[in-house]
Amino acid sequence: MDNKNSIFRFLIPSKGYNILFYLAIPIVIMALYLTFIWSPVERTMGEVQKIFYFHVGSAWNAFFAFFVVLVFSILYLVKRKRIYDIIAGVSAEIGVVFTAIVLATGPIWAHSAWNTWWTWEPRLTTTLILFFIYIAYIMIRNMEGEWQKKARLASVFGIIGFINVPIVFMAVRWWETNLHPVVLGDGNEQSGGGLEPSMLFTLLFTVATMTLVYFLFLRKGIYIEQLRLETSKLKAKWQEKEINREAS
Amino acid sequence: MRYFITPALLIALKDLYSEWRTRQVVVTMLIFSALVIVTFSFAFDPTRQAVEALIPGMIWVITVFAGILGLNRSFLSEQKQDQLHGMIVAPADPASIYLGKVIANYVFVFVVQAISIPLLLILFDFQVPGDYGWFLLILFLGTFGFICVGTLLSAVSIQSKSSEMLLPVLLFPLVTPIVIAAVEATRIVLAQDASISEAFSWMQLIVVYDLVFFVAGFLLFEYVLEV
Amino acid sequence: MIETNGLSKTIGEKTIVRPINVSFQGAETVAILGPNGAGKSTFLNMIAGLIKPTSGLISFHGNALKKDDYTLKEKIGFLSHQSFLYDYFTPIENLIFFGRMYKVENVRERAKQLIDEVGLKLFQNEPVRSFSRGMLQRLAIARALIHNPEYLLLDEPHTGLDQQAVSILNEVIKARQKEGVTVLMVTHDFQQVTDTCTRALIMRNGRLVDDLSISELGQDTLDSRYQAVVKSS
Ligand SMILES: Nc1ncnc2c1ncn2[C@@H]1O[C@H](COP(=O)(O)OP(=O)(O)O)[C@@H](O)[C@H]1O
Ligand SMILES: [Mg+2]
Numbered sequence: 001m002d003n004k005n006s007i008f009r010f011l012i013p014s015k016g017y018n019i020l021f022y023l024a025i026p027i028v029i030m031a032l033y034l035t036f037i038w039s040p041v042e043r044t045m046g047e048v049q050k051i052f053y054f055h056v057g058s059a060w061n062a063f064f065a066f067f068v069v070l071v072f073s074i075l076y077l078v079k080r081k082r083i084y085d086i087i088a089g090v091s092a093e094i095g096v097v098f099t100a101i102v103l104a105t106g107p108i109w110a111h112s113a114w115n116t117w118w119t120w121e122p123r124l125t126t127t128l129i130l131f132f133i134y135i136a137y138i139m140i141r142n143m144e145g146e147w148q149k150k151a152r153l154a155s156v157f158g159i160i161g162f163i164n165v166p167i168v169f170m171a172v173r174w175w176e177t178n179l180h181p182v183v184l185g186d187g188n189e190q191s192g193g194g195l196e197p198s199m200l201f202t203l204l205f206t207v208a209t210m211t212l213v214y215f216l217f218l219r220k221g222i223y224i225e226q227l228r229l230e231t232s233k234l235k236a237k238w239q240e241k242e243i244n245r246e247a248s
Numbered sequence: 249m250r251y252f253i254t255p256a257l258l259i260a261l262k263d264l265y266s267e268w269r270t271r272q273v274v275v276t277m278l279i280f281s282a283l284v285i286v287t288f289s290f291a292f293d294p295t296r297q298a299v300e301a302l303i304p305g306m307i308w309v310i311t312v313f314a315g316i317l318g319l320n321r322s323f324l325s326e327q328k329q330d331q332l333h334g335m336i337v338a339p340a341d342p343a344s345i346y347l348g349k350v351i352a353n354y355v356f357v358f359v360v361q362a363i364s365i366p367l368l369l370i371l372f373d374f375q376v377p378g379d380y381g382w383f384l385l386i387l388f389l390g391t392f393g394f395i396c397v398g399t400l401l402s403a404v405s406i407q408s409k410s411s412e413m414l415l416p417v418l419l420f421p422l423v424t425p426i427v428i429a430a431v432e433a434t435r436i437v438l439a440q441d442a443s444i445s446e447a448f449s450w451m452q453l454i455v456v457y458d459l460v461f462f463v464a465g466f467l468l469f470e471y472v473l474e475v
Numbered sequence: 476m477i478e479t480n481g482l483s484k485t486i487g488e489k490t491i492v493r494p495i496n497v498s499f500q501g502a503e504t505v506a507i508l509g510p511n512g513a514g515k516s517t518f519l520n521m522i523a524g525l526i527k528p529t530s531g532l533i534s535f536h537g538n539a540l541k542k543d544d545y546t547l548k549e550k551i552g553f554l555s556h557q558s559f560l561y562d563y564f565t566p567i568e569n570l571i572f573f574g575r576m577y578k579v580e581n582v583r584e585r586a587k588q589l590i591d592e593v594g595l596k597l598f599q600n601e602p603v604r605s606f607s608r609g610m611l612q613r614l615a616i617a618r619a620l621i622h623n624p625e626y627l628l629l630d631e632p633h634t635g636l637d638q639q640a641v642s643i644l645n646e647v648i649k650a651r652q653k654e655g656v657t658v659l660m661v662t663h664d665f666q667q668v669t670d671t672c673t674r675a676l677i678m679r680n681g682r683l684v685d686d687l688s689i690s691e692l693g694q695d696t697l698d699s700r701y702q703a704v705v706k707s708s
Contacts, residue, residue, distance in 0.1 A: 077471055132421035139417060143408045146487035153404050156468045157418065160400070163464065164422050167457050171425035174449065175432060236488055250578070251545040258575050262561075269563050325561070333525050334559030334618075338576035339548035470542075475526045 017219045024212055031209040039202040048112040051105050053203055057210035058101040059127060065095030065214060066134065066162055073158035076151055082229075083222075085151035088158055089141055090221030092134050094214060099131040122173040129168050133161040252347075255340035259348025264355060266325070273321050274359050277314040281364040284310050285371060299372050304434035308427055310364055311357060311391055318356045319398040320415055322349055323406040332473060342470035346399060350465070354395045361387065374438075382437045382444055386451060390430030393458040397422050400465040403472045429453045476500055477522065477626060477657060482531035483681075484517050491517045493681045494531060504648060504658040506668040506689075509678035510705055515661045516556060518678070519628050522659070523553040535626070549577060552624030554632055558615040562604035566590050566614050569603060570621055577622035589617040593643060608635035616644060627651060629660040633667060645671050665697055677704050 035053050042049035072088035075081075106124045107117045118124075140154045267273055288306055292298055326332045335345055365387075369376065376383060398419055405414040433450035436443070478498040484491050492514040499505055507515050520526040522533055524540060533540045535547055560569045570586035579585055590599050593613040598606070603614065612635045619627065632644055641664075648658055648671050662668060668675060669689060675697065677685040685704045689697065 129421050129424050136418045136421060139414060140404065140408075143414075145407070148486065149407060152471055152474060153407060156400075156404060156471050159468065160397070160422065160461065160464050163460060164425070167425045167453070167460070171428040171453060174453070175428045233488060254578070255576055258572065262572050265568075266561065266563055328562065329559055330555065330557035331559050331561060333555065333557065334573065335576065336525060337523055337548065337551065337553045338573060339524070339545045340576060341543065341545075475520070 014219075017216075017223070020212070020216055020219065024209075024216055027209050027212060031206050034202045034205055039199055040196065042199075045112050048108065051108055053206040054210075055102060055105040055109060056203060057207045058098040058105070059123070060207050061210050061214045062095050062098035062102060062127065062130065063165075064211065065091045065098060066130065066165070068218075069095065069134075069137070069158045070162040073155035076155045077159075082147070082151070085147070085155070086222055086225045087218070088155065089138075090218055090225060092137050092141075092158070094217045094221065096131065096134045096138065098210075098214075099127055099134065102127045103131060120172070120176050122169060122176050125172045125176070126165065126169045129172075130165060133164065137161055251339065252341050252344045255335070255338065256344040256347035256351065259335065259340070259345060260351035260355075263322075263325075263349070263352035267352075267356065273318050274356055277317050277356065277360045278363060280317055281310040281314045281360055282367070284313065285364065285368050289371065294372050299374055300439065301435075303368070303372065303374055304431050304438055306368060307361075307365055307387075307434060308390070308431050310368070311361060312394060312423065312427065314360050314364070315353075315357045315391075315394060315398060316416055316419065318353060318360075319395075319402040319419075320405075320412050322353055322399065322402050324411075327406060333475075336473065342473045343466045345473070346403075346465050346469040349399045349403075350395055350462075353399055354392060357391055357395060361391070376438060377440050378437075379444075382447065383434065386430060386433045386437060386447070386454070389451060389454045389458060390426055390433075393426045393454055393461060394423055396458060396461040396465050397426075400461070400469060400472065403469065407472075425457055426454065429457070476536050477659075478534045478537075479522070480532040480534070482518070482521060482533060483529050484514075484521060484526060485529045491681050492521070495683050497676065497683060497686070499657050499659065502652055502655045502657065503674055504652055504660065504672045506672040506675040507659060507661045507678060508663070508665075508668070508675055508701060513678040514681040515678050516630050519553075519630050519659065519661055520555070523551055523555075523628050524548055525553075525555075549622065550625040552619040552622065552627045554615055554619040554627075554629045556630055558611050559618060560603050560611065560614060563602055565602055566595055566599050566617075569614065570617060573618050574621045579622050582621075585621060586617075589620060590614075592647070593617045594640065609637055609640060612636055613640055613643075616647070620647070625656055627656055627658045627660075629658065629662075631661050631663070633662055633664045641667065665701075669697060677701060679705055 035050055039050070039053075041047060068091040069088045072084045072091065076084040076088060102124075106121075106127070110119050110121075110124075111117050137154060137157050140157050141150055143150050143153070285306065288302070288309075292302055294302065323332070326335075332345065336342070368374075401418045401422070402415060405411040405418055408414050429450045433447040433454070436447040436450070476498060479495050481494040481496060482492065483494045495518065507518070509515050517526060521528050522540075524533075524542070527542075535550075538544070538547065540547060559573070561572070564572070567583075567586055567590065570589060571582050574582035574586055587599070590596055593616060595610060595613055595617075598610065603611065606614070612632070616629075616632060619629070627648075633641055636644060645667065648660075651658060652671075660672065669692075672689050675685075675687050675689055676683055677687075677700075685700065687697070687700060692700070
């Protein structure tokens with residue numbers, strides 16, 4: 001009976017998820033409207049500038065996702081609850097997706113702004129290294145062996161991977177200033193101070209929307225992981241039953 | 249202390265003695281670094297102008313790649329008969345095993361550097377301008393940080409069947425700050441018009457990195473070894 | 476006195492040791508019996524402090540074993556499936572390394588004496604890598620004894636040993652018994668159990684299913700008791 005309950009629990013999406021989901025639909029449409037129709041077209045760069053909203057939104061979310069990995073890695077090492085490990089793992093995967101978006105949109109932006117596909121701009125470079133760090137994190141998670149071992153090792157890596165981020169950023173920034181001091185100044189202007197109020201509003205709105213989407217993904221990812229777990233448990237139970245029946 | 253420094257030194261000495269007996273790891277690392285030097289000199293025509301730009305990078309390429317060879321081996325020898333467990337019941341604090349391994353791995357890389365870097369400088373006919381002291385300090389700090397992270401991650405990767413492939417993938421992204429900072433600092437102190445003060449901020453960065461990851465390794469190693 | 480309280484271990488989805496409550500008094504020599512995969516090694520490893528229990532407590536003389544309680548851990552001698560020995564070192568070097576880790580005084584003498592005791596004197600300066608399984612096992616036993624432990628945990632100590640080595644091992648165990656050492660021994664050799672042990676635990680599927688006193692049993696009865704307990708489901 002207990003067992004059945006737990007299956008049904010996972011088959012029905014939770015109320016929280018539904019609320020989040022139906023809230024997300026109008027907000028995403030709103031964000032798209034703000035980005036593509038409402039916000040003004042940038043003077044020098046034109047339509048391409050609109051990619052900026054997604055670029056920044058993804059970057060923020062990637063960092064946030066990896067911060068969640070850090071928090072739940074620590075929690076796992078302290079409490080040893082499987083759910084913490086699942087959350088860390090799902091968050092890392094979403095983070096890698098967002099990082100990939102940043103890395104894909106960055107060159108498009110760079111091409112229009114500076115007429116070059118790739119710049120060793122500190123934020124972009126740090127994101128690239130982040131991408132590699134969390135690919136490595138996912139590789140640890142895909143190691144062979146029992147989940148406790150993988151969770152333990154991944155947690156250790158999730159912690160040192162994140163504390164490495166500010167150091168990487170500092171190193172890349174200093175290194176980059178030595179290489180091309182001019183581009184950095186440009187970059188600063190275009191992503192900060194000189195933003196029109198309507199653009200700033202759109203930016204903030206998109207970032208918030210993407211954060212909401214992050215939580216949707218997270219919830220969905222955890223749900224899928226739990227289903228997978230439940231399936232493998234049922235399988236194991238069924239196998240055991242078969243073995244016992246054959247034995248008797 | 250009794251359960252901490254002593255076991256660490258014993259483990260380090262044990263590794264050094266074992267290496268002295270077999271000479272497997274360091275010799276392989278040395279041959280590898282010699283090959284790197286030769287390959288580089290074919291790949292980049294070492295005219296006087298290029299050499300100055302090339303040397304700092306080569307020093308750290310040798311350190312990092314030869315270091316990875318050694319790190320891959322570091323815990324392999326403790327796995328065949330579960331010797332790590334033998335140390336834990338002995339009883340040694342996991343952090344002291346980490347410390348012992350860091351010391352041993354550092355010494356291996358140091359030996360490789362002590363031979364291959366002079367060789368590199370001679371083959372490329374490069375005079376270190378000014379003070380050796382700063383250069384050696386940067387070498388020490390950078391290598392130490394690399395070994396700190398490397399030892400921790402080597403203990404992580406060894407728990408996978410494909411540990412040789414996993415270690416570089418885990419290690420390289422994490423040591424980028426060290427590689428950047430160490431190469432830049434080395435470039436500054438090896439330049440003809442070396443002005444040491446420019447290298448200070450890089451060295452600070454390396455010191456911060458060393459401290460952060462030494463402490464992290466110290467605290468997290470017990471979770472890596474746990475069963 | 477060693478006591479376990481609800482000691483259990485789960486690896487992956489599999490519960491390997493289900494909560495075990497048992498206590499061992501003073502100079503007992505306890506055999507832990509059971510089919511392969513019963514969880515005997517895991518149980519012993521947890522007592523040795525090598526495997527972190529999923530739940531439960533282990534206490535020695537009423538003090539719970541904590542991970543940084545080194546003075547307590549120092550009193551345990553542990554022989555595992557694995558020898559813990561280094562291939563490239565000679566028996567002497569191996570024992571000296573572990574002896575120093577245990578902070579044994581006069582390590583060299585102690586190592587030589589133990590090598591004598593387990594009958595490896597002729598090979599004491601040869602690297603271990605050329606040793607046969609039985610020779611390795613002899614040396615591994617010496618390694619577990621190097622610091623005169625108060626608690627001796629032996630996981631299948633008889634595997635690979637020849638007749639002579641088995642009687643040496645029995646002598647060693649009996650000598651330790653007299654000194655008041657608690658010995659826990661996983662084994663499949665019923666002859667040795669009746670010869671040296673005072674008590675036997677039988678494990679099956681991670682459970683402790685029987686706990687008997689040897690002195691009250693002949694060999695036939697131990698055998699039949701074991702068969703009965705292990706076969707029943
Ligand atoms: N690290 C591990 N990962 C997965 N399963 C394990 C691990 N260690 C032991 N087991 C399983 O636990 C069970 C009991 O193992 P063990 O304690 O070695 O049994 P015994 O020593 O009684 O033969 C076995 O079925 C084994 O497959
Ligand atoms: Mg066993």
